Amino acid sequence: MNCEEANKMDMVDYLRKLGHSPAKIRGNDYWYLSPLRKERTASFKINRKLNVWFDHGTGEGGTLVDFGTRYHATDVSGFLRSMETSEFLPQKQNCLDTESEVSNRLKIVSSRKLKSPVLKAYLEGRGINTSIARIYCGEVEYTFGKEIFRGVGFKNDLGGYEIRSAFYKYSSAPKSLSTFCRNSDTVKIFEGFMDFLSYLTVEDKSPVLDDIIVLNGTGQFEKSKPFLERYETIELYLDNDPTGKKLTHNALKSSPKFVDCSRLYRPYNDLNEWLMLKGFSRKSKQALKL
Incomplete structure (x- = not known):
């Protein structure tokens, strides 16, 4: 994936999958509490027609790639590399790997108590009480190809995991209840x-x-x-x-x-x-x- 392809993705849908919902909608303008900082009044705007964002609190703005590098504290190449295996790809590209193929290629390295501030923020963005989440979920480290990732892991009865983060939505084998x-x-x-x-x-x-x-x-x-x-x-x-x-x-x-x-x-x-x-x-x- 390159910058041009990433910037064609709908930013409103992208923020929704990150766990951010608009506080108000006025025509093509979607207003949010800024995902990049703490605030009480929504001043982060996405113009859905133009598919660009602007944070009135900081004066910054730009494309989805500009937002992604700031939100995830990474550079452009790191953001694009992550997007290539993320849940935010268009569906036609996701069909390159079936769920079972992804599951078999993904390997769990370790599991521990949920501590990561980034993963806790992801859960909070989805409205989840993190104290409750820590009872049922862990923080898993896993490999997908040569890359190492971390995510919120929910264990099934056979020892496999459902894995979620702001970027990824995966399952590890074996799949079960x-x-x-x-x-x-x-x-x-x-x-x-x-x-x-x-x-x-x-x-x-x-x-x-x-x-x-x-x-x-x-x-x-x-x-x-x-x-x-x-x-x-x-x-x-x-x-x-x-x-x-x-x-x-x-x-x-x-x-x-x-x-x-x-x-x-x-x-x-x-x-x-x-x-x-x-x-x-x-x-x-x-x-x-x-």
Whole structure:
């Protein structure tokens, strides 16, 4: 990837995936609390038509590459090299590697308690309580090719990891569910661990009393079925996208045990997007009926 290709990527979508949502939108202008510094009044603007940014607090501005090098404290070549394997690439370029190929090429080097200020800031940008995240996630160091990276790691039942950072969204082999059993009659099923952490953040306590299954992808739903037989109530917190809706619809048809909880965060796509865009408050907690 070169600068011209990177600068064609939509900056609003890029910031959304970094965990930053606009405070207000006026026509083509999207206003944010500056991702580059602390402030209380939104003064960081993206003109979506021109796809450029300007921080009124510092007088700086430019393209996506200009922003990326400042945000991630790297040079242009380092930023572009990272973008070549990041989740922000256009979908047609992502198809060069299947998920299983990426998983097999990625190697976990080490795992430790979550301490990195950068990774904590990433979670905070997505609305996650980092004290809760540290209970369920670690900080993993992994290799992809010759490069070494760090990310937030969420372990599954077979020892593989779901890995997230501002740049990357990866899975390490073996792919599986993550289950947390409390011997409850109710189980809550989340599509991904960010939704699970969002739920805990809003509930503001950990651990929860109900049993939990994190699918780590809708493709894992079939694997969850052996766990579900003993439960009286099965609450589904899946995405409000076509795949999530279809899975929920089929589950509701198959058994009266299933409860569709995605209605609680509509019209947002998922629970984490709801938390990021709506913001946590007592009213929003009541709206989610936790």
